[in-house]
Amino acid sequence: MDFVTPQGNNFSSGNNMVQGTNMLQGTNFNADGTTMIASSAPPLSRYENQKRRDWNTFCQHLSNQHPPLSLPHCTSAHVLEFLRYLDQFGKTKVHNQNCPFFGLPNPPAPCPCPLRQAWGSLDALIGRLRAAYEEHGGKPEMNPFGARAVRLFLREVRDFQSKSRGISYEKKRKKPSSSTNNNKQKIAVTMAAEGVDCGTSANFYGHTNISSAN
Numbered sequence: 001m002d003f004v005t006p007q008g009n010n011f012s013s014g015n016n017m018v019q020g021t022n023m024l025q026g027t028n029f030n031a032d033g034t035t036m037i038a039s040s041a042p043p044l045s046r047y048e049n050q051k052r053r054d055w056n057t058f059c060q061h062l063s064n065q066h067p068p069l070s071l072p073h074c075t076s077a078h079v080l081e082f083l084r085y086l087d088q089f090g091k092t093k094v095h096n097q098n099c100p101f102f103g104l105p106n107p108p109a110p111c112p113c114p115l116r117q118a119w120g121s122l123d124a125l126i127g128r129l130r131a132a133y134e135e136h137g138g139k140p141e142m143n144p145f146g147a148r149a150v151r152l153f154l155r156e157v158r159d160f161q162s163k164s165r166g167i168s169y170e171k172k173r174k175k176p177s178s179s180t181n182n183n184k185q186k187i188a189v190t191m192a193a194e195g196v197d198c199g200t201s202a203n204f205y206g207h208t209n210i211s212s213a214n
Contacts, residue, residue: 054125055132058082076147083122090117095164105166119158119169126150
């Protein structure tokens with residue numbers, strides 16, 4: 001499996017080679033030493049920038065292993081190890097089950113419970129790394145970030161943090177906006193003014209034709 005890894009830019013001029021030089025994006029160098037400015041590429045979105053940083057962080061984590069781990073040999077176990085490693089940088093208080101504030105969304109006092117990475121942050125991180133893995137040559141069926149073990153781990157983190165912090169991660173049904181309710185009221189008023197029997201127009205919002213009362 002081939003993976004594309006970021007490397008410094010190499011620019012040649014004559015017999016000299018300059019490696020890792022920071023140059024303007026979209027600048028090309030001719031053999032005679034003159035420069036040709038091409039149109040610069042559009043700036044990356046916030047999501048793409050974050051995905052690139054996350055991918056570089058993960059690759060650095062693998063290279064710090066003893067011995068260093070290559071991407072083709074990365075498994076879901078290494079992904080889980082990376083997620084647990086990130087917990088030391090978390091900022092979300094997760095109460096232990098024996099803590100008196102377990103299940104309280106707003107604890108009245110501080111406690112010694114550890115800080116962890118929030119479930120939402122981990123879930124978004126895995127989504128970005130899963131996409132980056134395939135963008136760098138990984139096969140979807142071999143993607144360790146989409147493995148069942150990773151999904152189960154995220155589910156367990158979500159459920160425990162929900163109980164520990166006394167909050168719900170369930171998606172709430174979208175309530176109809178006030179403008180929608182106002183439009184319905186205006187339609188009802190117009191129908192009443194025109195003498196339309198509201199009892200026979202139950203299919204009005206289903207675009208059924210309404211015949212005027214005799």
